[in-house]
Amino acid sequence: MKRNLFTYLLVVCLGVRVVCGQSSAGSDMNINEIPQENLFIHYNTTLLMSGEYLYYEIYCRNAKTNSASSISKIAYVELVAENGKSVFRHKIFLEQGRGQGDFFVPVSVKSGNYKLVGYTQWMKNRGIDHFFQGDISIVNPYLSDQTPLLANTNDTLYTESNFKVEVEANRSRTEYRIDGEVLSLNDSVFSNREKVNLTFRAKSGASIQGDYSLSVRKVDSFTASPMISLQNFNPSETRRDSKAEHFFYIPEMRGDLISGTVTSIAENNPLKDAQIAMSIPGEEGMTKVANSDNEGIFYLNLDKPYTSGQAIFQVINRKKDQYRISIDPKASLEYTALSFYHFKLTPQMKDALLQRSVHNQIENAFFSVKPDTSVTAESRRPAYLDKMYFYDLDEYTRFPTVRETLVEIVNNVYSRKIDHENYRIQVRNYIFDSYVPPNAQPLVLVDGIFVQDHTYLLDYDARKIEKIGVLQDKYILGLQIFQGVVVMETIDGDFSLPETDAFTTIQQLGKPQERKKYFSPVYGDSLSQKERIPDFRHQLLWKPNIVIHEKEASFSFYTSDVNGRFEVSLKGFTTGGKAISLTESFLVE
Known part of the structure; x- marks a missing residue:
């Protein structure tokens, strides 16, 4: 089935390319018959401060069946400011429709409201309205200009004492159910550095086998943008509007698709039938060779993640003073029409934000003893x-x-x-x-x-x-x-190679995000060096790339020295394509 789909896509894509990158009415009918994709991003919070991490997990799904998409192997995530400019643009390799990434918020990012946008190259053919869009607000306490977040009215605080009353009244029922799935904790109130056990299971006859991600984070005592729920996320299938789009975007079915042109410098004409070699240096590097067509156009598929952002291009058996290689940049998108959630700062938030900023600075000071680790990718040796x-x-x-x-x-x-x-x-x-x-x-x-x-x-x-x-x-x-x-x-x-090398042309590629295992401490009964280290985590757990094969799954984590209300958020899809979005809350005091 996948081979037939790939053959069909290849024929369509090559056919479109023959007519100079524009789709005719006939080819557009074929394009609309190819399966569409939806993309959902589970991210850890809608409110960040400088020095904190944004964590996210990507789910790329078939728009019709809601199963994992087999079309795209690359996804893109951008954080867009209200002026339409991107703060970052991440490239994510997808494995069975899933990928992960993170972003450390530097002090150079100004306070303001932002949009987290996710898409694949194949989704560009349907327009920005078809992309994933989630709201994020950022508070930078190190800059004096807070104008984008200033408010004229006071915000209403949600007090921890109110939540404690609710917890005590509902202590006997700490489960949250949606259509047969159960998320339960071993208690509803915990002390500092206490172990928390979490169980995710299915009721009789139901199945939870599938792909998930899990976040446990402190809930802010004021209102920020609501998180997008999978139950509310169901973009409809849309046909491509050929009048609105002039270019056809080829799906990246085999990996990161690099395209470019090679021209003869002497005649300034396309260099056809040239063999272009590309090498990415490093232990996990790769070497690819492609042939240019009659228009001097060539394509290279990078089918595995790479750790260097530098690529070296050469035309085999030709010196670089005879030709010019131009790599096609990934087209920047127009984001000026995006609408943003307007989070506003109020005087009542001062103490909570100050305490959070102090906790964050302490955590960053001890980052060397609480490191995240890279997940070693499967070696694909030549x-x-x-x-x-x-x-x-x-x-x-x-x-x-x-x-x-x-x-x-x-x-x-x-x-x-x-x-x-x-x-x-x-x-x-x-x-x-x-x-x-x-x-x-x-x-x-x-x-x-x-x-x-x-x-x-x-x-x-x-x-x-x-x-x-x-x-x-x-x-x-x-x-x-x-x-x-x-x-x-x-x-x-x-x-x-020396700069005077006669063959090479160096280009910079945006390297993909690496997979990581995120730090989560384990405390014992006896005092140890680890237990003497301050623990002011607001993010108690971030666990992406969960695969469940049984009817029940158990997780554990430890609370920190931070008191307050925390929320457990589990999102994902069953193997049958059912969307799962569960939450549970508990108190640390």
Whole structure:
């Protein structure tokens, strides 16, 4: 089914591209037959202060079935100010329709009301009204200008004492039910640094198997923007208005879609049938090769997350003074028509906000002992690495240059003079192969960077290189056939080509958000060093990427030194596409 869908999309997309990126009436009918997507974002709060974190989880769903969408592998999240400008724009890799991210609010972000916007490139064809839109207000106590949040009238406070009365009256019923799902706590009032047990289960015959995210956070004693509920979030399917849109956005089905054009500098004409190599350096880097069409246009799919925002582009066998590579920027969107929730500051909020700011500064001061950790992505090693023979240079006599190292240590790799001052590295094949052109160049990578200037590399200081790997088989990347692969890894992983390199063009790509496991302390019965560290967390727990397979799931966390009302928010979707949005409250005193 997925293969048929991909084939259908590919035919439609290529057909649209042939007519210069504009869809005709006939192609537009086909576009409207492709499944649409909705995007929901579960985020931790609608009111932030400088120095706090915004946490969010993305759910990309099929608009018709509400199941996880198989169309897009990339989502975008932006925080937009009232003037229409973006504070940040995050790129999120989606796995089975899910992704996560966070944003630390710096002191450079002004106080004001903002909109959290989420979408995929495929959703752009339906317009901004089809995007996810949630309200967030930010208070920056370090700037004197609070004009965007100043109010003329007093706000009404919700007191903690009122909530305590409600809790005591309802202590016997601490469960919140929606259509067969039950969210329950082991108590309704807790002391500081006490363990809280939370259970999520289904009533008889119901199923909660699915994908979820969980937030536990202190409730502010004043009114901010209400959080969007999944029960109220059900965007209708909309057909694409071809009169309102002039461009067709290709869905990013296989990963981050990079497009660009390559032109000849001498004739200023599109460079057709050129082979463009792109390499992203680093241990988790990648190398891709694409061919340009008759208009000099090329596409590259980055199918896995990458940790470097720098990409190096080259045209194979052509020097950069012969061509110009232009990468298409992601089109900026027009947000001036957005409507915003108007949160206003009042004098009654002063003490609560001051206390929260102090707590936040203490937490940031101890961040080094309460770190979040990155979730290691599944390694997707190139297949050639498993067939390579590696030379650990520390096991041999060290030589000053790569040229000497290849002669004295590395078998089946040699340098060949191609003109009066330039050389090329060559790799001997195991056997004669008529499909490999004579003297075909190998794929040479140093710290993930594709290197064409072999003369520079041969004179490189070999004492900086940790190991060299060699593959003698031919290797096909895109439509390019390489005779062998040579991989070099430096000791410090800091190889770079000189600015005078004749082949490379460097472009900056927005690197995707990394997956994280967020800090949550565990306290024991005995006093420890951890228990002597101040704990003024307002966000007690943020747990994204929850997958439940049973009829019941249990979670635990600890309260902090902060007293007040806290809310548990669990959101997600069952495997059958049912939206789940549950909340529960408790008191810490």
